[in-house]
Amino acid sequence: MRVRLEDVARAAGVSPKTVSRVLNDEANVRGPTRERVLAAMAAMDYRPHPSARSLASNRSFLVAMLYDNPSSNYLTEIQAGVLDACDLHHYSMMVRPLLSEAEDFLERVGTLISHHRPDGLILTPPITDHPALPALLREQGVPYASVSPKQRDGAIGVGMDERLAAREMVNHLIALGHRRIAHVIGHPAHGASGWRLAGYSDALAAAGLPFDPALVIEGEFSFGSGVAAARRLFSLARRPTAVFAANDDMAAGVIWAAGEHGLSVPRDVSVCGFDDTPISRQIWPAITTIRQPSREMGRIAALQLLDVMRGRGQGRMVEVPFALQLRESTGPLPTAAPEAG
Amino acid sequence: MRVRLEDVARAAGVSPKTVSRVLNDEANVRGPTRERVLAAMAAMDYRPHPSARSLASNRSFLVAMLYDNPSSNYLTEIQAGVLDACDLHHYSMMVRPLLSEAEDFLERVGTLISHHRPDGLILTPPITDHPALPALLREQGVPYASVSPKQRDGAIGVGMDERLAAREMVNHLIALGHRRIAHVIGHPAHGASGWRLAGYSDALAAAGLPFDPALVIEGEFSFGSGVAAARRLFSLARRPTAVFAANDDMAAGVIWAAGEHGLSVPRDVSVCGFDDTPISRQIWPAITTIRQPSREMGRIAALQLLDVMRGRGQGRMVEVPFALQLRESTGPLPTAAPEAG
DNA sequence: TCGCAAATTGACAGCGCTGTCATTTTCCTC
DNA sequence: GAGGAAAATGACAGCGCTGTCAATTTGCGA
Numbered sequence: 001m002r003v004r005l006e007d008v009a010r011a012a013g014v015s016p017k018t019v020s021r022v023l024n025d026e027a028n029v030r031g032p033t034r035e036r037v038l039a040a041m042a043a044m045d046y047r048p049h050p051s052a053r054s055l056a057s058n059r060s061f062l063v064a065m066l067y068d069n070p071s072s073n074y075l076t077e078i079q080a081g082v083l084d085a086c087d088l089h090h091y092s093m094m095v096r097p098l099l100s101e102a103e104d105f106l107e108r109v110g111t112l113i114s115h116h117r118p119d120g121l122i123l124t125p126p127i128t129d130h131p132a133l134p135a136l137l138r139e140q141g142v143p144y145a146s147v148s149p150k151q152r153d154g155a156i157g158v159g160m161d162e163r164l165a166a167r168e169m170v171n172h173l174i175a176l177g178h179r180r181i182a183h184v185i186g187h188p189a190h191g192a193s194g195w196r197l198a199g200y201s202d203a204l205a206a207a208g209l210p211f212d213p214a215l216v217i218e219g220e221f222s223f224g225s226g227v228a229a230a231r232r233l234f235s236l237a238r239r240p241t242a243v244f245a246a247n248d249d250m251a252a253g254v255i256w257a258a259g260e261h262g263l264s265v266p267r268d269v270s271v272c273g274f275d276d277t278p279i280s281r282q283i284w285p286a287i288t289t290i291r292q293p294s295r296e297m298g299r300i301a302a303l304q305l306l307d308v309m310r311g312r313g314q315g316r317m318v319e320v321p322f323a324l325q326l327r328e329s330t331g332p333l334p335t336a337a338p339e340a341g
Numbered sequence: 342m343r344v345r346l347e348d349v350a351r352a353a354g355v356s357p358k359t360v361s362r363v364l365n366d367e368a369n370v371r372g373p374t375r376e377r378v379l380a381a382m383a384a385m386d387y388r389p390h391p392s393a394r395s396l397a398s399n400r401s402f403l404v405a406m407l408y409d410n411p412s413s414n415y416l417t418e419i420q421a422g423v424l425d426a427c428d429l430h431h432y433s434m435m436v437r438p439l440l441s442e443a444e445d446f447l448e449r450v451g452t453l454i455s456h457h458r459p460d461g462l463i464l465t466p467p468i469t470d471h472p473a474l475p476a477l478l479r480e481q482g483v484p485y486a487s488v489s490p491k492q493r494d495g496a497i498g499v500g501m502d503e504r505l506a507a508r509e510m511v512n513h514l515i516a517l518g519h520r521r522i523a524h525v526i527g528h529p530a531h532g533a534s535g536w537r538l539a540g541y542s543d544a545l546a547a548a549g550l551p552f553d554p555a556l557v558i559e560g561e562f563s564f565g566s567g568v569a570a571a572r573r574l575f576s577l578a579r580r581p582t583a584v585f586a587a588n589d590d591m592a593a594g595v596i597w598a599a600g601e602h603g604l605s606v607p608r609d610v611s612v613c614g615f616d617d618t619p620i621s622r623q624i625w626p627a628i629t630t631i632r633q634p635s636r637e638m639g640r641i642a643a644l645q646l647l648d649v650m651r652g653r654g655q656g657r658m659v660e661v662p663f664a665l666q667l668r669e670s671t672g673p674l675p676t677a678a679p680e681a682g
Numbered sequence: 683t684c685g686c687a688a689a690t691t692g693a694c695a696g697c698g699c700t701g702t703c704a705t706t707t708t709c710c711t712c
Numbered sequence: 713g714a715g716g717a718a719a720a721t722g723a724c725a726g727c728g729c730t731g732t733c734a735a736t737t738t739g740c741g742a
Contacts, residue, residue, distance in 0.1 A: 017692060017693080018691060050392075052396050055396050056696080072413040073413045077413075083438070090456075093435065097424065259601075279619075283564060284594075357700090358699095369719060371708095371721090374720080389698085399700090
């Protein structure tokens with residue numbers, strides 16, 4: 001038979017309620033008493049019955065993670081991080097894919113809440129930016145934390161400084177001696193595209209390099225758009241010696257096009273991306289890119305949420321550090337072909 | 342205040358127990374009674390309290406999905422399918438990453454079971470093939486279903502005929518006129534490698550083509566191993582006109598190496614892969630490959646499990662159909678370079 | 683050492699549902 | 713139409729825990 005709280009109480013010589021207090025880390029339990037109870041719990045390998053706890057306390061010990069994101073790599077990482085945090089505090093996690101554009105989106109969230117009664121929600125992009133969701137959650141009294149929301153003020157969760165990351169990526173190219181550095185912009189609808197372009201400009205300006213519109217080409221985050229952009233860049237009379245693509249897929253496309261033009265990467269041209277998706281390691285040369293600590297971000301968002309849920313604080317917006325992943329696709333300025341024409 | 346089962350009972354003019362019977366789809370409720378209850382439930386928008394149900398019935402209405410798989414695309418799809426099935430029967434799903442090679446693997450599974458008390462488990466590769474897990478689960482009385490286990494006899498779950506799929510892939514190449522068809526084998530430790538190689542042989546034999554060991558090269562499922570294998574193949578005096586790689590990463594490597602050798606795909610050489618991972622669409626030309634209906638497979642595995650859990654049957658091993666994804670990397674035999682030397 | 687507030691502990695009911703078993707109703711068969 | 717089996721329904725306790733509030737113990741100043 002399963003060990004119950006009552007059994008622990010008997011073994012420790014206290015009332016069930018006291019065991020409950022220890023279990024829930026409540027105040028007003030004397031040190032020695034607490035230790036006796038903890039010892040008994042450990043000795044009997046006691047596991048509280050989650051349903052009984054929920055029923056009695058009207059909490060579910062459940063965190064639901066909402067997503068509508070085609071990038072499974074990203075999602076799986078975030079999910080793993082959220083799980084890490086949930087495990088730490090003995091919460092469960094459920095995942096829920098949703099279509100944020102669908103008409104019945106809010107209704108579905110409502111159903112989720114009334115059905116599973118999660119104690120809190122983790123929102124991931126683009127659900128983070130849904131205009132009407134915050135009102136619904138406030139009304140239902142369900143706390144939530146967001147991962148990389150566009151609007152950071154007043155939000156609880158986690159984010160990364162993409163603009164600064166892009167800037168440092170370009171700084172890296174400049175440090176390698178590059179002066180003619182091209183940029184392939186991402187899909188115009190994504191906030192990330194703007195942040196990354198801004199970081200590119202920041203770096204050029206800081207290094208006193210001119211911003212040359214001919215070197216800035218619009219892509220749309222796809223491999224094919226990277227190929228197309230690179231074909232234009234490599235056909236220029238004074239072609240760039242380095243290309244910063246706004247994501248890894250486009251960087252892979254640029255590398256492809258380089259091969260097409262008889263250019264060796266990184267000997268003749270350096271290429272870098274953003275996101276550190278698997279494709280950056282699956283092709284050769286492996287792409288220098290920016291890594292988001294996605295798992296860590298999931299963990300942090302969940303920890304902020306748990307703080308709020310457990311009444312341990314207000315929660316805040318945490319900024320995490322990015323990391324340059326230096327790989328084989330970037331190298332020193334080609335000496336045989338100095339950029340000064 | 343929340344609507345409870347008792348409220349529904351009062352509204353329908355029956356006892357709570359009868360409402361419970363309707364809720365759980367039990368026998369021995371007269372048609373009209375059932376309808377009255379269902380009507381009352383709908384009118385009051387009744388949602389059973391999951392914890393109360395669990396506590397009273399000693400079931401958790403929870404399915405846990407165990408994984409230890411680096412391919413997030415695959416996982417996310419399987420997960421979505423499992424969720425589909427769980428939603429259908431009002432079960433919740435939790436996900437749990439594990440290290441199947443870790444020493445404490447079994448212990449961790451035990452902890453999961455005693456902590457969350459799932460009513461059933463979904464196992465995904467390679468956890469499906471863990472030698473000691475079935476014994477533990479039987480001992481704990483936790484039913485489970487497997488996705489693509491090596492050992493199919495007596496197992497419950499879902500699988501795909503990879504050997505036949507490989508055979509049809511090669512048949513496609515033969516139908517295009519190819520006669521010198523190479524194969525890049527996968528990592529020797531994976532069962533899939535053997536199945537796919539066998540399918541390759543089957544197709545050759547059925548077409549009366551010789552099996553040429555020089556055209557069969559060991560890879561290890563990585564991009565790099567595909568490049569290495571292709572370099573050897575393209576250096577042969579009589580090089581193959583088509584290459585069937587055992588997965589998409591290696592196919593991408595083969596395409597890369599083709600460019601290196603000045604070969605155009607598919608004009609000079611056709612290349613195909615297996616798995617339909619994103620890389621098959623992210624590079625150019627997009628790779629002809631085999632699609633596993635992963636989401637459907639997750640759904641089916643979960644449905645089999647639910648059948649068992651709900652005492653609706655024994656469950657069985659379902660075989661799902663694969664699908665050839667014809668893309669741009671395969672084409673007719675080059676007319677300028679007939680294989681007859 | 684006594685008295686009182688504060689800290690600690692415990693008794694008990696009840697969270698919302700289902701299992702068990704008793705009771706009532708229905709449906710046959712003769 | 714009576715009798716009996718089977719089907720349908722209901723009464724009631726209790727799943728394992730926590731909230732509320734009462735009882736007890738402790739700590740501390742006078």
